[in-house]
Amino acid sequence: MVNIVFRDAFRALRFIWRKALLIVLLWLLLMIINYYYVHIKADFIDVLSDIGLRGYLDTIEIVNMIVLLFILSIVCDVINFVSEYLLQSIGPQVYRILASMFAEKLIRIRPYRLLSSGDVIARFVSDLEPLSEILGGLVIAIIIQVLRAAIGTYILYSLSPHLTLITLITLPIYLVVFKLGSKKVSSASEKERVAMSNLVESVKMITDGISFIKRTSSEKYFKKIFAESLCSRINRFLKLIFIKELLHRSFYSLEKYLSLMLLTIGGYFVYLGYTTIGSVIAFIGAVYNVYEPTYNLSQLLTSVSLYEPYLTRFYEVLSIEEEEDIGRELSKIKSIELKNVYFRVLKGVSLEIKEGESIGIIGPTASVKQRCFFYF
Numbered sequence: 001m002v003n004i005v006f007r008d009a010f011r012a013l014r015f016i017w018r019k020a021l022l023i024v025l026l027w028l029l030l031m032i033i034n035y036y037y038v039h040i041k042a043d044f045i046d047v048l049s050d051i052g053l054r055g056y057l058d059t060i061e062i063v064n065m066i067v068l069l070f071i072l073s074i075v076c077d078v079i080n081f082v083s084e085y086l087l088q089s090i091g092p093q094v095y096r097i098l099a100s101m102f103a104e105k106l107i108r109i110r111p112y113r114l115l116s117s118g119d120v121i122a123r124f125v126s127d128l129e130p131l132s133e134i135l136g137g138l139v140i141a142i143i144i145q146v147l148r149a150a151i152g153t154y155i156l157y158s159l160s161p162h163l164t165l166i167t168l169i170t171l172p173i174y175l176v177v178f179k180l181g182s183k184k185v186s187s188a189s190e191k192e193r194v195a196m197s198n199l200v201e202s203v204k205m206i207t208d209g210i211s212f213i214k215r216t217s218s219e220k221y222f223k224k225i226f227a228e229s230l231c232s233r234i235n236r237f238l239k240l241i242f243i244k245e246l247l248h249r250s251f252y253s254l255e256k257y258l259s260l261m262l263l264t265i266g267g268y269f270v271y272l273g274y275t276t277i278g279s280v281i282a283f284i285g286a287v288y289n290v291y292e293p294t295y296n297l298s299q300l301l302t303s304v305s306l307y308e309p310y311l312t313r314f315y316e317v318l319s320i321e322e323e324e325d326i327g328r329e330l331s332k333i334k335s336i337e338l339k340n341v342y343f344r345v346l347k348g349v350s351l352e353i354k355e356g357e358s359i360g361i362i363g364p365t366a367s368v369k370q371r372c373f374f375y376f
Helices: 002-049 059-108 117-159 161-208 210-216 219-272 277-286 288-318 370-375
Strands: 335-343 346-354
Touching: 002 059, 002 117, 002 277, 059 117, 117 161, 117 277, 117 288, 161 219, 161 288, 219 277, 219 288, 277 288
Parallel strands: none
Antiparallel strands: 335 346
């Protein structure tokens, strides 16, 4: 099913490829600007550190660097905002496509034969939104994160090849922690879903057997079942929140500790003359360009399986066999006829409307005028 998610995500690209291409180009431009930003930042720090050795302060040079850094920062923020907005706007665009497919299918079938109306509405409301987000943004997000990691590595290499090598060596530690944490999250999520299903079943059992409960005076028994299911679900949910938050904080802490290690090693490289203070500090500030996309990419690939149920339920509706007579075109209908209809105030009503004719049904309020149309 994961392969199907990726397949449909690639299919969705044909509807949004222009916007997807624009987003990728914006991110590429952002990384190029970031390259110049970190190098100017490194030079700026080197200039500040050399003030004591020079014995004088070159105010014009420092002001020019500060202004340039501010301009580049503003440009990066604007590009980042625009690209993120465009990426988020893909979801509603895909949602419109999926909703149209869903509605078109419902028009051509009678879903209540296989699905209850509540189930159909629930699928339309709760399933389409997350499904549109993953199908619309999955491929683009993966491309962006791969670009960020590749260009980020090049930026780090341009600052300090030695520290870049050490950074790449630490990435497996990052991935191992994520892999272990993801297994815990998946296990906790599965247990939470089971607990939620049990809770729903207990509620359904009570609602379906309400008359039996009243006749047998077994309220306490069913209340106990409901309370146990509710308690189990809450406990599982709290455990899931705890594991997710622990994993999230672990990554930030790991990145902080690795950055501290790189700073220490970078100081030693400065002592050996391999690099400068400015390059080391700029390197530490830019190392997120490798760590962050690695984390995001791992999270994306792991979370794909969470969208399998949405896709499965969506295809369940699309796979319902259509009725043979639903595909008739209105232009082929020559007449509409009612024969001997009895319903409430309707007593043996017969009616025929031929092609090109118009009629009006007149009557007081609640006289089932609208009900007549359901017989056509």
